Structures are given as structure tokens and as C-alpha cells.
Amino acid sequence: MPSSSNNPNPLLQVNHFSRFFHCWLSPLMTKSRKQGTLHLDDLYGVPDYLKSTLLTNKLEENWLDEIKRCPRNPNLIRATLRTMGWKLILLGLLLISLVAPLQIIAVVFLLWHFVNYVTFIAIGYTLLLVLIQPLFSRLFLHLRTEVLKIIDERVKIISEIIKSMRIVKMYCWESAFKRKIRHVRTREMIKTTIFRMCTCIEMILSQNYVSITFLMMYGTMWLFDMKFDTRVFTLSYVLLSYTHQSCVNYFNFAIRDLLNYVVAQKRIRIFLLFDESERDIRLLSTSFNNIVEIDKIDENLVKQTSEVICNLKQAQWEKNEKFSLKNIIFDAHPGDLICIIGPVGFGKSSLLQTLTGEITYFDGKIRLYGSFCYVPQESWIFSSSVKNNILFGKKYNSKLFQRVARATALDTDFVQLSHGENILVGDQGVMLSGGPKARVNMARALYRDADIYLLDDPLSAVDAKICILVTHQIQFLQDATKIIVLDNDEMAQMGTYKELLIPSPSFAQLLEDINQHEQEQQQQPVSLLNQQSMIDSINSEKDRTVKWNVYVLYLRSGVGVILGFLLIIIIFTTQQSIAIFSNWWLAAWSNDESRRHYENSINCMTVQDKKIDRLYRMNDIESSTYRYRRFYIFCVLVFILCFLIFLRTVISQLICLNAGRVLHNKMFKQIIRCPISFFDTNSVGRILNRFTSDIAAMDESLPMTVFDFLVSLSQVLDTIVLVIFLNPWSFIPAIIAASGMLFVRYRFAPCSRDLKRLVGTTRIIRSYHAENICSEEFHYHLDNNTRVNYLIATLNRWSAMRFDWVSIIFIALIIVLAIIVRISQQQFSAVEIALTLTYSLNLMGLFQWTIRQSVEVETQMTSVERILEYCSLEQEPSNQLSFKYRSPANWPSQGRIVFKNVSMSHSKELNSPLIGSSSYFINN
Numbered sequence: 001m002p003s004s005s006n007n008p009n010p011l012l013q014v015n016h017f018s019r020f021f022h023c024w025l026s027p028l029m030t031k032s033r034k035q036g037t038l039h040l041d042d043l044y045g046v047p048d049y050l051k052s053t054l055l056t057n058k059l060e061e062n063w064l065d066e067i068k069r070c071p072r073n074p075n076l077i078r079a080t081l082r083t084m085g086w087k088l089i090l091l092g093l094l095l096i097s098l099v100a101p102l103q104i105i106a107v108v109f110l111l112w113h114f115v116n117y118v119t120f121i122a123i124g125y126t127l128l129l130v131l132i133q134p135l136f137s138r139l140f141l142h143l144r145t146e147v148l149k150i151i152d153e154r155v156k157i158i159s160e161i162i163k164s165m166r167i168v169k170m171y172c173w174e175s176a177f178k179r180k181i182r183h184v185r186t187r188e189m190i191k192t193t194i195f196r197m198c199t200c201i202e203m204i205l206s207q208n209y210v211s212i213t214f215l216m217m218y219g220t221m222w223l224f225d226m227k228f229d230t231r232v233f234t235l236s237y238v239l240l241s242y243t244h245q246s247c248v249n250y251f252n253f254a255i256r257d258l259l260n261y262v263v264a265q266k267r268i269r270i271f272l273l274f275d276e277s278e279r280d281i282r283l284l285s286t287s288f289n290n291i292v293e294i295d296k297i298d299e300n301l302v303k304q305t306s307e308v309i310c311n312l313k314q315a316q317w318e319k320n321e322k323f324s325l326k327n328i329i330f331d332a333h334p335g336d337l338i339c340i341i342g343p344v345g346f347g348k349s350s351l352l353q354t355l356t357g358e359i360t361y362f363d364g365k366i367r368l369y370g371s372f373c374y375v376p377q378e379s380w381i382f383s384s385s386v387k388n389n390i391l392f393g394k395k396y397n398s399k400l401f402q403r404v405a406r407a408t409a410l411d412t413d414f415v416q417l418s419h420g421e422n423i424l425v426g427d428q429g430v431m432l433s434g435g436p437k438a439r440v441n442m443a444r445a446l447y448r449d450a451d452i453y454l455l456d457d458p459l460s461a462v463d464a465k466i467c468i469l470v471t472h473q474i475q476f477l478q479d480a481t482k483i484i485v486l487d488n489d490e491m492a493q494m495g496t497y498k499e500l501l502i503p504s505p506s507f508a509q510l511l512e513d514i515n516q517h518e519q520e521q522q523q524q525p526v527s528l529l530n531q532q533s534m535i536d537s538i539n540s541e542k543d544r545t546v547k548w549n550v551y552v553l554y555l556r557s558g559v560g561v562i563l564g565f566l567l568i569i570i571i572f573t574t575q576q577s578i579a580i581f582s583n584w585w586l587a588a589w590s591n592d593e594s595r596r597h598y599e600n601s602i603n604c605m606t607v608q609d610k611k612i613d614r615l616y617r618m619n620d621i622e623s624s625t626y627r628y629r630r631f632y633i634f635c636v637l638v639f640i641l642c643f644l645i646f647l648r649t650v651i652s653q654l655i656c657l658n659a660g661r662v663l664h665n666k667m668f669k670q671i672i673r674c675p676i677s678f679f680d681t682n683s684v685g686r687i688l689n690r691f692t693s694d695i696a697a698m699d700e701s702l703p704m705t706v707f708d709f710l711v712s713l714s715q716v717l718d719t720i721v722l723v724i725f726l727n728p729w730s731f732i733p734a735i736i737a738a739s740g741m742l743f744v745r746y747r748f749a750p751c752s753r754d755l756k757r758l759v760g761t762t763r764i765i766r767s768y769h770a771e772n773i774c775s776e777e778f779h780y781h782l783d784n785n786t787r788v789n790y791l792i793a794t795l796n797r798w799s800a801m802r803f804d805w806v807s808i809i810f811i812a813l814i815i816v817l818a819i820i821v822r823i824s825q826q827q828f829s830a831v832e833i834a835l836t837l838t839y840s841l842n843l844m845g846l847f848q849w850t851i852r853q854s855v856e857v858e859t860q861m862t863s864v865e866r867i868l869e870y871c872s873l874e875q876e877p878s879n880q881l882s883f884k885y886r887s888p889a890n891w892p893s894q895g896r897i898v899f900k901n902v903s904m905s906h907s908k909e910l911n912s913p914l915i916g917s918s919s920y921f922i923n924n
Contacts, residue, residue: 009044009787022798028791029751038754046787052779059083063272076269100247107239114232118220122213122240129205129248136202137255143195144263150188151696157181158691161672165679174672181668189661192699196657200649207645207711209244210237211579211638214586222631229594233587234834241842306370306451308332308355313363315354325350325359326490330482332452339477340470342486348470349377351486352454370451377456379441381432383683386410387421390443400447408443410436546861554864557666558659567651572714575644580722582637583838587831589630652710656703663864664695666871673875690870697863705860709853716846719839723814726832727821733813740806741847748799749855755795758788796852803848810847814840 014024032038048054062079104123111119161168161177168177205212217236221228308331315325325347332338340348353359355366356374381389387396390404405411405421413436414420425432425440432440445453456470477483478497485493485500493500555564667690679687723730818836 007042007044009047011044011047021801022794025751025791025795025798029747029795032751032754033747038751038758040758040784040788043755043758043787043791046783046790050786050790052782052786055083056779074269074273076265076272080265100251103243103246107243110235110239114235115217115221115226115228118217118226121216121220122236122243125209125213125216126243126247129209130251132205133251133255136198137259139198140195141259141262143191143198144259147188147191147195148263148267150184150191154181154184154188155688155692157184158668159684159688162679162684162687165672166676168672169676178669178672182665185661185664189657193654193657196653196703197650200646200653203649204642204646206244206248208638208642209248210240211582211641213240215635215638218586218589218634219631222627227593228590230587230590230831230834231594233590234838237583237834237838238841241838245845306334307367308369308452309365309367310355311365312351312354312361315350315359315361315364317359323347323350325354325361328484328486328491330484330491330494332482334451336481338482338484339480340484340486341477342492346486347490348486349456352456352470355454368452371448372452372454373445373448373450374454375442375445375456379437381425381437381440383425385419385422385424386414386417386432386440389425389440390421390447392444392447394447400449404443404446407446408439410439410443413439546858546865550861550865550868553868554659554663554861555655557662558655564655567655568710571644571648571651572710573718575641575648576714576718578637578641578644580718580839582634582641584831584835585630585634585637587834589634590834591829591831592626592630648711649707652707653703656706657699660695660699663698663867663871664691667691667867670871670873670875674873675876678873690867694863694866697860698867702857702860702863705853705856709850709857712846712850712853716843716850719843719846722839723836726836727814727817729817729821730814730836733810733817736813737806737810737847740809741803741851744799744802744806745851745855748795748802748851749858752792752795752799752855753859755788755792758784799852800848803851804844807844807847810843811840 010024011019018024028038028042028044031042035042059079062082063074063076066074066076066079104126108119108123111122157177157180161181168174214236218228220226310328310330312325312328316323328351330338340351342348350359352374354361355368356372387401390401401421402411405414410421417423445455480497482494483497483500484491552561555561558564559567671687720734724734814836818833822833
């Protein structure tokens with residue numbers, strides 16, 4: 001197994017400056033820009049403390065300790081925390097939990113000086129949002145669980161359809177299964193829509209946090225005629241904005257992630273609690289307390305030669321299952337060929353699975369001395385070359401390999417194959433027909449050179465070994481040293497061929513029945529190769545960026561291009577404009593109040609000052625009416641803002657969900673109408689991946705990412721427009737900030753896209769004792785996935801740090817320009833300064849979040865691109881034939897089949913047809 005990376009992680013060697021500012025990532029980003037794309041070999045290795053082998057072993061130890069501590073209800077979360085360490089797991093949540101209380105204390109301290117006990121209204125609403133999150137999370141957990149159940153049902157049905165596509169097309173069941181999948185998908189969409197609507201309700205409270213808090217604070221101060229001014233507005237807005245970010249948004253994100261983790265760990269926990277196969281353990285008595293591994297039994301019991309001892313009283317899959325094997329007694333020695341025969345469904349294959357330990361026996365004794373191999377009826381071929389399928393982790397021995405190839409007649413197959421034994425055969429051997437697959441299956445067992453062979457109806461027998469053969473091929477029975485006849489799940493007879501044939505007419509009748517059954521099942525092999533290799537035809541490497549037509553087609557599937565674009569522009573722009581206007585209204589009200597309370601400091605010189613001066617010449621009734629109007633208009637603005645936030649969220653979610661529904665149904669409709677050659681040349685897992693990970697990304701991740709990006713983008717654009725409108729000189733720092741942001745994105749985005757793409761590409765055995773081989777393969781791919789995710793996290797920190805630098809420069813320039821304009825022109829009012837400062841400070845986090853979300857949207861749109869690719873696959877001709885090709889009304893009037901100049905090929909890509917121009921007819 002190759003190493004997960006030949007490039008050591010430079011983090012362990014760089015200096016503190018490079019480590020703190022993440023400068024060690026610069027060579028990787030430069031390589032991504034120059035090469036055009038990154039490959040796994042270009043990435044740095046995973047740090048040692050994150051190696052999957054180390055973490056897996058720790059988790060297994062802690063899980064076993066947890067089972068011992070609490071056998072009835074072991075806690076997977078506690079085992080995981082012990083494995084990863086509390087500091088590593090809780091680092092992000094710990095920072096939030098520490099910062100949030102400190103920030104609340106700071107808010108109380110700063111606001112108390114200006115608004116006294118009104119401060120507790122803001123803090124009370126904040127705590128209310130925090131406390132109701134468990135209620136929402138419990139509801140979300142229930143809805144999420146229901147959605148996952150329907151998703152599992154849908155994926156299971158689609159998987160069965162893809163695996164049985166030949167039968168589906170033979171019986172013309174496409175329409176029936178399309179209706180079935182559409183029905184299940186509709187149920188899934190209904191549950192998902194309910195889940196999203198509940199999310200929208202929660203968003204009204206969280207996203208409108210600042211406006212609702214202001215409404216309660218200013219309403220209280222207005223009701224009790226408390227003093228407030230522009231300083232109160234400015235300070236409150238800044239403090240509440242940061243409180244909203246840390247105590248509300250981050251807490252919501254933590255709850256959402258925790259919710260997903262709880263659902264996932266429950267599903268994983270159920271899987272971990274399944275009983276494991278005890279193939280390496282043999283019961284020496286009926287007592288479960290007397291269990292001894294073969295490798296640890298007394299040396300006096302260990303045989304120097306191979307041997308099989310079977311004294312089986314009862315064996316079942318489950319303890320109370322109706323089916324069971326009973327009373328099977330035999331032994332086998334080197335050179336024996338034991339044939340097991342019997343009618344279909346009477347336990348022949350189950351007996352071999354009992355010998356391998358896959359089926360548990362509850363009474364009796366089974367001992368296998370020596371290595372063994374099991375060859376099943378269904379050939380198991382994994383996606384690799386024929387050579388690797390035969391070697392299956394063992395070292396290559398040229399002489400042994402050639403001997404095995406000759407013994408299984410694969411040498412003649414290698415001559416016909418384009419690349420011989422090195423040809424790629426695909427998942428489940430889709431590139432091979434039945435004969436070569438069975439021979440590869442047998443060759444794998446022979447290459448192991450085992451002492452005991454358990455053969456479930458293979459091609460041929462093996463000499464000089466212990467062979468236990470399940471077969472319907474009666475020609476092998478005469479060479480068998482023993483024949484075991486099973487009837488009604490138990491051993492009916494045992495002996496040699498002659499011993500059973502002479503005194504037992506029932507045995508002769510059984511042979512005749514088996515022979516007749518085999519003649520009915522015989523089929524003429526069609527070809528060695530089903531198709532030329534097209535395994536990667538659909539998944540060729542794409543361009544780095546997603547094309548604009550993908551966005552257009554996605555929007556068209558949701559609600560239409562023009563309507564969808566207009567809805568998004570109008571709703572997001574209107575909502576953000578109302579939000580800015582409501583804050584301006586509140587700032588103007590605060591400014592009026594400050595002038596009303598501090599008349600002695602007012603010097604009305606400008607026209608604007610003269611208008612404001614008339615405010616202070618109002619009598620008490622006029623002043624009270626003016627304040628009423630201010631407050632009630634602000635209430636209306638907050639109500640409109642809540643409605644627009646809800647409408648904005650609902651419309652964006654419904655557009656994305658409808659696009660997911662349409663594209664899923666369209667993709668399934670195209671898939672089920674594809675020619676059978678598509679399913680022969682593309683693995684089930686590859687096709688199913690479109691209906692699992694890609695659909696999940698389109699239904700779950702993409703809507704929230706698109707929504708966050710649109711919200712952040714509208715806030716950034718409206719803030720920049722507002723700042724420039726209030727102070728036109730702010731156009732200069734806006735250009736500088738935009739240039740800096742685009743430069744950072746230019747450096748950051750390509751590498752981030754490549755890493756996100758690589759994340760998507762990095763996500764029978766027991767009887768060969770090959771678990772370690774498969775585990776090493778799994779850990780290799782898991783380490784690849786870990787190092788990609790590790791680089792994504794550090795790259796995000798690199799970009800966030802530089803985005804913050806650009807934001808700080810922008811804010812500093814805005815403040816300096818505001819001071820200069822205020823001093824030089826005296827036309828920059830306190831309201832305008834307050835709005836400029838508050839909105840500029842909000843850009844600190846919005847800049848980087850908007851850029852990062854834009855990259856994330858582009859990355860997740862690759863799932864939509866792959867789905868759209870499957871929506872344009874080649875289709876079979878329509879089931880509805882033209883009138884001249886339809887059968888006459890009196891058909892069939894003759895029992896006759898006519899082939900006239902027929903040519904047939906499995907695929908257009910084949911160089912020569914399997915059947916040339918042939919003509920013949922068959923009469924009744």
C-alpha cells in the first residue's frame with residue numbers, strides 16, 4: 001500500500017512567523033495557479049496525530065471500554081471524545097462559549113452607563129433566543145430523522161433498480177418505477193419543505209435580532225421618557241451586532257452541527273452494535289463460556305496436517321430462526337474431495353458458510369486445521385485489473401500466476417483481452433462476462449495455495465487438497481471420496497458414488513432431477529467482454545470553474561431564469577434597503593432626541609439646522625405626537641423587515657428545493673431510459689453516487705450556502721453604496737478594498753476549489769482473511785481525505801486573516817475620511833457619521849464571509865453540474881413504435897420468428913458486431 005503522501009507536511013518544520021500567518025501554504029497555492037489544477041500527489045501529508053490508523057485503534061479501545069462499562073447503552077460520543085481529546089473536539093465551541101459570556105458582560109457594562117436597566121431587555125432577548133434553541137433543535141432533530149428515513153428508502157429502491165436494470169427493461173417496468181421513485185421523492189420533498197419552513201421561522205428571530213432588540217429598547221425608553229441620543233444608537237448598534245454574531249449566529253451554527261452529529265452518531269452506534277462474525281473462533285462445546293481461538297488451543301491439539309472435523313448439531317443465522325442446519329457429521333483429510341448435493345434451497349451453501357463461521361452454530365463442534373479459501377457461487381470482482389483481483393494483496397509470483405492461469409483456462413482469456421491480465425474490469429467485473437468472472441474467482445482461491453478449499457459450485461476441482469464442493473455438476477461425483485446428500489436442511493446420506501447409487505433409488509432419482517435442472521439452466525456464452533471500457537467516460541475531469549449555463553439551468557429548474565433572477569434581486573435588495581432605512585430612521589430619531597435634550601449646545605446655521613430648530617420650538621403635545629409618529633413608523637418598518645426576511649428565506653429555499661426535485665426526477669428519468677450498455681460500463685456505486693452525495697449536496701448544503709452568499713453580498717453592496725452616498729470620498733477606500741479582496745480571492749479560490757474537488761474523490765473478503773489488506777486500503781483513502789480537509793481548514797484561516805487585513809484598512813480609511821470631511825466642511829452630521837461607522841465596522845466579517853461563500857457556491861455547484869451531465873445521457877428509442885412497425889390486430893396468427901439481415905453489437909464502440917448480417921426463421 002503506497003503512502004498517503006510523499007510530501008511531508010511543512011508545518012512541522014517552518015518557523016513561528018510562517019506558522020502563525022500560514023505562509024507555508026503559499027507554495028501550494030502557487031502550484032495550483034501554475035499547474036491549472038491540483039492532484040493528490042501535490043498535497044502535503046497528514047500530520048501524524050491525525051493518522052487514521054492511530055485514531056481508529058484508539059476509538060476501538062475506547063468503544064470496547066464503553067461497552068464493558070455500560071453494555072446496554074454504550075455512549076459513542078464519550079468514546080469519541082476520549083479518542084480525539086477534549087481540547088481538540090471542543091476548541092471551536094470552547095472559544096465561543098468563553099467569548100459569549102464575556103461579551104455579554106461587556107455589553108451590560110457599556111450600555112448600563114447610557115440606558116441603565118434597559119440593558120437587561122437586550123440581554124433578556126438574547127438569552128431568550130439561546131434558550132429556545134433546544135426546542136427548535138429537538139424539532140429539527142425529529143424532522144431530520146424523518147427525512148433521512150425517506151432518503152434511505154429512496155436510495156435503497158434506486159440501488160435495487162440499477163442492479164436489476166436488465167430485468168426492469170425486459171419487463172418494461174420503467175414507467176412503474178418512475179412513478180414509485182417520484183412518489184418517494186415527493187414524500188421526501190414534503191418533509192424537507194416542512195423542515196425548511198421551521199428553519200425560516202427560526203431565522204425571523206435570529207436574523208432580525210438587532211431590529212427587534214432596538215424596538216424593545218427604544219420602545220421602553222420612549223414609554224418612560226428616558227434620554228437617548230446618537231451615542232446610544234451608535235454604541236448599541238455596534239455591540240448588538242457583535243452579540244448577534246457570537247451569541248446568536250455562532251450558537252445556532254453550533255446547535256445545527258451538533259444536531260447533525262447526534263443523528264449521525266446514532267446511526268453509526270447502531271451499526272457498531274451489530275454482532276460481528278466469529279469465523280476465527282470455534283466452539284469446543286455448547287457452553288458459550290468455553291470459547292478458544294484456534295491459534296491459542298493446546299499444542300497437543302494442533303495438527304501438523306490439514307483436517308476438517310464437522311460434528312454439527314444445529315446452525316442458524318439467528319437463534320430463533322425457522323431455518324437451521326441439523327445433524328451433519330463428517331471429517332475430511334488431505335486428498336479428499338467431498339461433494340455436497342441436494343435439491344435447491346436445502347442448505348448446501350449454508351453448510352459452507354457455517355464452516356467459514358459466517359453462520360453461527362449453537363450445538364456441535366467444528367474444527368478447521370490449516371488455511372482455507374471459500375469460492376462462492378456469485379463471483380466477487382472488485383474494481384481493478386484482473387491481475388490484482390487474482391493476487392488480492394499477495395506478492396506476485398510469476399510462475400505460480402501462470403500455473404493458476406493455465407489451470408483455470410484464463411491464459412486463453414488473456415490472449416483475447418486487449419491488455420491481458422492488466423485490463424481494468426470495473427466494479428463487480430462489469431467488463432467481463434460470466435465465464436471469465438467465474439474463472440477469476442477460482443484463480444484467486446488457487447493463488448492462495450490454501451490447505452482447504454470450500455467450493456460452492458465452481459468450474460473445476462483441485463487435487464492434493466481438502467476440497468468440500470457444493471455442485472450440481474454430476475460428472476464430478478464419481479471422483480469424490482465422499483458424497484453428502486442434504487434433504488430438508490439435514491444430512492440424509494453420506495458415502496461414495498457407488499455406495500449411494502446401488503442401494504438407493506432415491507439417490508439415482510436425485511441425480512436425474514439435478515441433470516434435468518442443469519440442462520434447463522444452460523446458456524450459450526455471448527462474449528468474453530461485455531463492452532469496451534467506458535468506466536470513466538462520464539466522469540472525465542472537468543474545467544476548474546463551473547460554466548454559467550449550469551447556473552442558468554439550475555435557476556430554470558427552480559422557477560425560471562428571468563422570474564427567479566428578478567425575485568432574488570427585488571426581494572434581497574428591498575429587504576436590505578428597508579433594513580438600512582430603519583436604522584437611518586432610528587439614528588435620525590436619536591439625533592432629534594439628543595438635540596431636544598441638549599438645546600444649549602445647538603447652533604442652527606444651515607437650512608437643515610433651521611428645520612431641526614423648529615422641532616425644539618414645538619410644545620409638549622406636538623413633541624409627544626412627533627415621538628409617537630417616530631416610534632410607530634419604526635414599528636411598521638420592523639414588521640415589514642420581519643416579513644421580508646421570512647419571504648426572502650422562503651422564496652430562496654423553495655426555488656432551490658424545486659430545482660432539486662425537478663433535476664432529481666429528470667436525472668432518474670434519463671437514467672432508467674439509458675441503454676443497458678451504460679449500466680455494464682459504469683459501476684453501481686458510481687451511478688448511485690449521483691443520487692446520494694450529489695443530491696444531498698443539492699438539497700441540503702447548496703440552498704443554505706446560496707442563501708448565505710446572497711444575504712452577505714446584498715449587505716456588502718448596500719453598505720458600500722450607503723457609505724459612498726453619505727461620503728463620496730469613501731469611493732477611494734472602497735476601490736482599494738475591492739482590489740485587495742479580489743487579489744486575495746485570486747490567490748485563494750483556485751486552490752480552495754481544487755481541494756474541495758479532491759474531497760469528493762477521496763471518500764468475500766473475510767474467508768480469505770484479507771481484512772488487513774482492505775483496512776490498509778481504507779486507511780490510505782481516509783488519510784487522503786483527512787489531509788485534504790486539513791488543508792481546506794488551514795487555507796480558510798489563511799484567507800480569513802488576509803481578508804481581515806483588507807477590512808481593517810478599509811475601515812481605517814473610512815474613519816479618517818469621515819473626520820477630515822467633518823472638520824473641513826462641517827456638513828457631515830452626527831447621524832451620517834454614526835451610520836458610516838456602524839456599517840463599516842460590520843464589514844469586518846462580511847467581506848471574508850462573502851468571498852468564501854462565493855467559492856463555496858461554485859464548489860457545490862459541481863454537484864449540479866454532474867447531475868445535469870446525467871440528465872443529458874444517451875437514451876433508448878421510445879417504447880411507442882410507429883404505426884407501420886406495430887403488430888397487426890390479429891397477431892399472433894402464426895407461431896413463427898423471422899430474422900432478416902440482423903446485425904447485433906453490445907455497443908457502437910465495438911469494432912466488429914457479435915452477430916453479422918444474419919437471416920433465419922423459426923417455425924412452430
